[in-house]
Amino acid sequence: MKVVTTRAEVREERARLGRLGFVPTMGYLHDGHLSLVRRAKEECGHVAVSIFVNPTQFGPGEDLASYPRDPERDLALLEEAGVDLVWLPQPGDVYPSGFATTVEVDGVTDVLEGASRPGHFAGVATVVSVLLGVVRPDVLFVGQKDLQQSVVLRRLAADLALVDEVVVCPTGREADGLARSSRNAYLDAEDRQAATVLSRALRAGRAAYDAGERDAETLRRTIREVVEGDPRAEIDYVSLADPETLVELDGPVDKAAASLAVRIGRPRLLDNTLLHEADPGLG
Numbered sequence: 001m002k003v004v005t006t007r008a009e010v011r012e013e014r015a016r017l018g019r020l021g022f023v024p025t026m027g028y029l030h031d032g033h034l035s036l037v038r039r040a041k042e043e044c045g046h047v048a049v050s051i052f053v054n055p056t057q058f059g060p061g062e063d064l065a066s067y068p069r070d071p072e073r074d075l076a077l078l079e080e081a082g083v084d085l086v087w088l089p090q091p092g093d094v095y096p097s098g099f100a101t102t103v104e105v106d107g108v109t110d111v112l113e114g115a116s117r118p119g120h121f122a123g124v125a126t127v128v129s130v131l132l133g134v135v136r137p138d139v140l141f142v143g144q145k146d147l148q149q150s151v152v153l154r155r156l157a158a159d160l161a162l163v164d165e166v167v168v169c170p171t172g173r174e175a176d177g178l179a180r181s182s183r184n185a186y187l188d189a190e191d192r193q194a195a196t197v198l199s200r201a202l203r204a205g206r207a208a209y210d211a212g213e214r215d216a217e218t219l220r221r222t223i224r225e226v227v228e229g230d231p232r233a234e235i236d237y238v239s240l241a242d243p244e245t246l247v248e249l250d251g252p253v254d255k256a257a258a259s260l261a262v263r264i265g266r267p268r269l270l271d272n273t274l275l276h277e278a279d280p281g282l283g
């Protein structure tokens with residue numbers, strides 16, 4: 001496994017690799033990231049990973065300074081997973097002096113995370129454009145855990161022809177259903193228990209949909225009521241939206257993405273499920 005820092009080193013190492021899958025990360029890796037790495041290795045034969053806590057996607061007052069970091073452990077996990085190339089840049093390698101470009105994806109970024117975290121998706125789209133431009137992979141692998149990010153990155157990749165394919169991999173979950181996230185590290189013991197309310201709420205939504213309920217408002221309310229039942233949970237949003245456009249649905253639904261953002265103690269946690277598709281991880 002090669003670990004490199006500069007754009008030039010990435011280019012040189014990339015040229016030695018054939019078909020390449022790429023997994024961009026902000027580090028503090030968990031099994032959710034590693035499942036993307038395994039899938040990329042399986043599908044492409046070679047895999048590159050970036051570890052970069054991207055300052056431009058954090059708003060004022062967010063957790064940029066305290067975002068959990070453990071590069072040594074990350075590198076050991078990536079080596080064990082058979083990764084070929086790791087890009088561990090300094091901020092100046094991603095954003096060289098004079099950097100003046102911002103990439104904005106319109107429409108799908110106006111709602112949900114985009115509405116709650118102004119500027120977040122411009123930061124994500126900009127950094128992923130740089131990462132793809134430097135690494136030049138064949139396939140980008142992202143997690144469904146960040147549903148809106150996956151929609152934004154598919155749009156970005158298609159519009160700017162930055163990569164041939166974007167593969168969205170299922171959300172990794174702990175045994176009790178909690179979606180894996182680096183920010184779960186912020187949960188104390190009681191909040192960690194309460195955090196299962198997100199997956200329980202989505203399961204209730206799925207149960208209603210599977211039983212034949214199709215009214216958008218009823219499905220949304222079913223999910224919301226489970227979250228409201230937990231006094232530690234502070235809802236940011238509960239959404240039932242079109243899975244492609246992320247526009248909120250009304251009336252009878254066919255395809256529907258249920259997603260929610262809930263603060264529990266310190267972290268703001270996200271989770272989602274596509275009601276019209278099987279979601280074996282959620283049960």
Ligand code: PAF
Nearest residue numbers: 024025026054124127146
């Ligand atoms: O999902 C993440 O960890 C980040 O948003 C990403 C895609 C690595 C961009 O910084």
